[in-house]
Amino acid sequence: MSKAKRFKVDRLEMYPKDEVQGSGPAPLDDCLTSLNWLQNFSILSADPERPSGPGCPSSQEQLFHESFDTDSPSSPAAGHTAATGMPQYLGSDSTVGPLFSRYPHIQMQPIPLVEVDYKTNPKAKPPHSHSSLIYMAMQASEQPKVTLSTIYKWIKENFCYYRHAEPTWQNSIRHTLSLNKRFKKVPRQKDEPDKGGFWKINPDHSDMCVNRLFRRKKRFQGYQDTASTSSVNEDMSPEQKTLSPTDSRGTTRSPETLLDLGPMATWTCYSLSSQR
């Protein structure tokens, strides 16, 4: 199966069409336009005691919203938690059951709550865009400017995936730095050691982060566009299904594009029966 087709099927599995069109999660616009979550490196905190049921948003929805909610409690400081976020918060039967009871061909298998530790799990590709990773590295450095190697180092230290991945991601990082106006190059002075220049957040385009980073939030349209594709991606590993939803080329959906997958993106261990 092609990667593109696989991704479409992946999405199809996540969003039973009728449910998506119907009682999907509340609009995310308000809570997704701030970048504070990124600046604080706010990481989701899975709370099994979170209330659920009639009148309460589902665990997934609530968790999803709070992960981008500027008023929600922040996680520990930068450099410590960015790699331990995006837990695979599994819904209880009370939240998942009713939804999937309408789709008998989709079987949810309850598994324990899992928090993805991106710092130690080499298979868990961080759900951050490269620009987000760069931004986080810059923030974590607490320096006005950072070198490329510093960015590499921070990413590798905080995301195990990149310690084991092919170095092509570094090319992407460089490409992002060069092209993205959010970042500005600061030439190295002759008396400064090492090589290469410095990079800093471009204050002239800092608004771009706030205004555009979460622009992609019309998350269900894509599903509807691709819902007609119906084949089974049986060749995906549990990790692929569970960790970091990926796009058609295996690209991890960043937080902003993860919105496209919605709260159900954090659900896991679904399988398709032979009825499909």
Place this chain on the structure above:
DNA sequence: GCCTGTTTAGCGATAC
């Protein structure tokens, strides 16, 4: 040779 930085091309997805 390696690292850094730039540029081009292409693809998929979303926003407008």
Place this chain on the structure above:
DNA sequence: GTATCGCTAAACAGGC
């Protein structure tokens, strides 16, 4: 439909 974004891949040049 077009613009924009994110990502990947590749090629190339310059500096160390």
